[in-house]
Amino acid sequence: MILSIHGQVINSENGTPVENASVIIIDGNGSFPEIASMTDFEGKFSLENVPLGKYQIRAYGLKGEEGKKTVVVTHKMEAIKIFVE
Amino acid sequence: MENAYGLSNEQTMDEQNSDIPINTSSNANVKKSKTVLSYQSDDSDIGTSTSRSYLNFKNSLIGSGEGDGEYSSEETIGEAPITTGGTESAEESAEFSEEISNPNQESGEEYYEAAPDKLTENYSEESNEEGLFDVIGSVVGGLLGGESEEIREAGTAIEGGFENGQEVGSQEEIFPFLAALVPTLISSIGPAVAKGVMSKLSPRARVGVKKIAASAPKVVAGKVIPRAGKNILSVFAKFLEAANEKPMNESGEELGEELTSLITEAAAAMEVIIGKDDRKRITNTTNDPWQRICALRITFPSGKTYRGTGFFIGARTVATAGHCVYLHNQGGWARKVEVIPGANDSTKPYGSSESMTFRSVKGWVNSKKPEHDYGCIVLPAGAFGEKKLGKFGYASPSGETLLTKSAILFGYPGDKPFAQLWGMRRKIKTVTGKTLIYELDTVGGQSGAPVYIKLNGKRYVIGIHNYGNSSGNSATRITPAVFNNLKKWSSIS
Numbered sequence: 236m237i238l239s240i241h242g243q244v245i246n247s248e249n250g251t252p253v254e255n256a257s258v259i260i261i262d263g264n265g266s267f268p269e270i271a272s273m274t275d276f277e278g279k280f281s282l283e284n285v286p287l288g289k290y291q292i293r294a295y296g297l298k299g300e301e302g303k304k305t306v307v308v309t310h311k312m313e314a315i316k317i318f319v320e
Numbered sequence: 321m322e323n324a325y326g327l328s329n330e331q332t333m334d335e336q337n338s339d340i341p342i343n344t345s346s347n348a349n350v351k352k353s354k355t356v357l358s359y360q361s362d363d364s365d366i367g368t369s370t371s372r373s374y375l376n377f378k379n380s381l382i383g384s385g386e387g388d389g390e391y392s393s394e395e396t397i398g399e400a401p402i403t404t405g406g407t408e409s410a411e412e413s414a415e416f417s418e419e420i421s422n423p424n425q426e427s428g429e430e431y432y433e434a435a436p437d438k439l440t441e442n443y444s445e446e447s448n449e450e451g452l453f454d455v456i457g458s459v460v461g462g463l464l465g466g467e468s469e470e471i472r473e474a475g476t477a478i479e480g481g482f483e484n485g486q487e488v489g490s491q492e493e494i495f496p497f498l499a500a501l502v503p504t505l506i507s508s509i510g511p512a513v514a515k516g517v518m519s520k521l522s523p524r525a526r527v528g529v530k531k532i533a534a535s536a537p538k539v540v541a542g543k544v545i546p547r548a549g550k551n552i553l554s555v556f557a558k559f560l561e562a563a564n565e566k567p568m569n570e571s572g573e574e575l576g577e578e579l580t581s582l583i584t585e586a587a588a589a590m591e592v593i594i595g596k597d598d599r600k601r602i603t604n605t606t607n608d609p610w611q612r613i614c615a616l617r618i619t620f621p622s623g624k625t626y627r628g629t630g631f632f633i634g635a636r637t638v639a640t641a642g643h644c645v646y647l648h649n650q651g652g653w654a655r656k657v658e659v660i661p662g663a664n665d666s667t668k669p670y671g672s673s674e675s676m677t678f679r680s681v682k683g684w685v686n687s688k689k690p691e692h693d694y695g696c697i698v699l700p701a702g703a704f705g706e707k708k709l710g711k712f713g714y715a716s717p718s719g720e721t722l723l724t725k726s727a728i729l730f731g732y733p734g735d736k737p738f739a740q741l742w743g744m745r746r747k748i749k750t751v752t753g754k755t756l757i758y759e760l761d762t763v764g765g766q767s768g769a770p771v772y773i774k775l776n777g778k779r780y781v782i783g784i785h786n787y788g789n790s791s792g793n794s795a796t797r798i799t800p801a802v803f804n805n806l807k808k809w810s811s812i813s
Contacts, residue, residue: 237688239649257627257734259764262526266690266789268643270618271627271734271765281624282764283649284688295735 238308241281242315244274244294247302252278253319256296263290265308294319514561516583529557530790599761602730602741605662606669609779611709614638615663615732615739616697616768621651627738629731629769630659630697631781632711634810638675639714640768641786641796642684642693652685653678657697661709663732663739673703679809691754694784694796696809712770714806715780716798719751722773722782729760729785729795731769743769749792754799756783757792764788771795 240260244253258272258280265286272280274294282292285308293303294317302319518526602610616628616638626647630640638659645654660672675697683692717725730743743760748771750757756771762785771783783795784802796802 257738257765259734260788261735261763262790263788264790266787266794268641268693268786269762269764269767269788269793270641270643271763273617273625273627275623275625279624281622281650283647284643293735297737 236287236310237284238287238310238312239281239283240285240290240292240306240308240312240315241279242304242317243278244280244296244302244317244319245278246296246300247318247320252276253294253296253300254278256280256294256300256319258282258292258294258317260285261291261293264288265290292317513579513583516580526790529561597761598744598746599733599742600744601736602743603664605664605741608710609712610730610741611662611670612712613662613730613732613741613770615660615741616640616644617658617660617738618644619655619657620647621653621655622649624650627732627734627765628767629765629785631768631770632661632709633696633714633781633806634711634812636699636701636703636812637711637810638697638699639712639770639781639784639806639809640695640697641784642680642695643786644768645678645695645697646680646685648688659697659699659703660739661704663741665737665740670704670707670709673699675699675703679805681805690787690794691796693786694802694805696806698809698812711810712772712781713779714798714803715775715782716800716803717773717775717780717782721775722748722751722756725773725775727756727758727760727771727773727782729758729762729766729769729771731762731766731785733763734765735763736765742766751797754797756795756797758794759792762788762793 244256244258245251246253252274254274254276256274256278258274259269260267260282263285265288267282267286267290268284270282272282274280280294287308287310289305289307291303292306292315293301295301296319300319302317304315304317306315518529521529605611605613612632614630614632616626616630618626618628620626626644628640628644630638630644633639645657646652647654654676656674656676657678658672658674660668661670663669677698677700678695679698680695681692683689684695725747726745727748728743728745730741732739733742736742743766746758746760748756748758758771760771762769767786769785770781771785772779772781774780781798783797785793785795787794798806
């Protein structure tokens with residue numbers, strides 16, 4: 236089953252969306268496309284074609300902010316939030 | 321740039337095997353199935369005006385000693401494509417072997433039959449990758465413990481890095497520490513300890529532990545001279561991985577201060593050894609071949625944007641991953657892709673070009689099969705003007721040849737500012753019929769990067785990087801079917 240991971244990158248200090256951040260999968264127990272999703276003006280991103288499993292997601296902002304999140308991809312995936320600082 | 325603007329030809333040995341599972345280990349059994357080409361072509365390229373089911377190549381044996389033919393196209397800089405032929409006819413099923421392009425496609429393309437060409441045997445290493453070429457790619461094995469106990473170990477996972485062509489690495493300093501730890505850990509390591517160590521490792525280091533513990537070749541006692549440090553690490557990783565997989569006791573395992581300290585130290589040591597990022601940055605991106613590698617900024621109809629990598633295979637053709645031009649859940653074909661050759665931070669030494677014309681194959685677009693996840697960007701006519709960016713050659717060497725050569729992979733990773741060119745060199749771990757698997761460090765954004773080797777001093781792309789996986793990152797292999805599609809696409813002028 237191939238699914239997607241979608242969500243939003245947020246600045247942990249002020250709670251605002253982070254635009255133009257790169258969001259990538261850096262580890263997981265399935266094969267994942269190595270394309271980097273860039274956040275839109277709402278901080279939203281989407282990583283496609285991800286098999287069921289557990290993944291480490293990282294976000295990198297233009298100002299050097301970083302954040303990470305562990306995600307378990309299931310059939311009922313909800314939007315995730317990644318806080319960067 | 322000694323060879324700038326010169327024509328460099330290439331040599332490639334095609335293989336006639338469509339299914340060749342091969343291990344990279346020096347003592348691995350090489351299983352080679354010599355079957356006639358019969359690619360079940362999800363690779364049919366989805367083309368503009370015509371679809372084809374047969375790809376015919378003239379015979380061209382190049383003395384591989386096994387009667388292998390060759391599929392190759394020459395690496396050039398600013399020159400017209402010159403191709404060499406392959407052997408046999410490669411029959412493909414129309415179902416998957418048809419080209420697909422987006423609605424902005426241009427018409428009038430025709431596939432053409434490859435003609436054999438004589439290959440040069442001159443060997444002249446080019447300078448730009450020299451500092452990257454010293455990585456030890458061999459796999460070493462050894463045995464610790466009982467003679468009947470097999471230990472699997474991958475040397476490649478713990479190689480030191482290289483700085484200015486010189487090997488640097490701190491692992492030697494760490495091995496004595498590990499040596500002292502191993503007896504204790506082997507006797508006392510339990511799920512709690514293993515999970516404690518693993519939890520303190522970075523994702524990269526955790527991947528390294530898995531690789532060392534799981535992907536190394538089997539060795540037989542007495543046949544390989546062990547390298548102490550790596551064997552100790554191998555044992556450590558093996559026990560760590562095994563214990564980490566065990567369930568915890570119901571009551572849990574209380575960790576004393578001493579054990580907690582041990583976990584912290586062990587994790588730190590493993591992090592230093594395994595978590596090392598071996599990628600190197602290229603800043604002279606206008607040198608050959610780096611100017612042929614492009615940063616991509618991709619926009620899909622959904623509005624979502626992505627970062628990827630591509631590389632020139634023709635004057636107007638940039639090869640890349642299929643998912644860099646077609647994403648099923650984002651509206652299908654990309655709305656546009658900005659191509660930036662030789663990008664270096666915010667510098668665009670050749671400018672950039674936007675394209676809305678793409679190609680891929682049915683195996684990706686219709687069937688979403690990872691092994692067929694490749695395509696290309698067709699640049700507008702006159703893009704980059706007279707700038708002689710050149711192009712990569714590509715080839716389909718035999719599995720055995722692929723395993724003897726170190727592969728080089730450079731692209732534009734998403735964990736670095738846009739756009740920096742990073743990559744490394746290392747031997748390929750496994751070759752399957754349609755995929756190359758390796759432990760080259762990659763991250764998101766490097767999809768579409770060329771995986772290339774040097775044969776007789778010439779560069780040949782042998783795979784298109786597209787997937788990450790803790791058990792090994794991977795590329796779509798340049799099979800004869802893929803080769804043929806790339807050749808067709810690269811002929812667009």
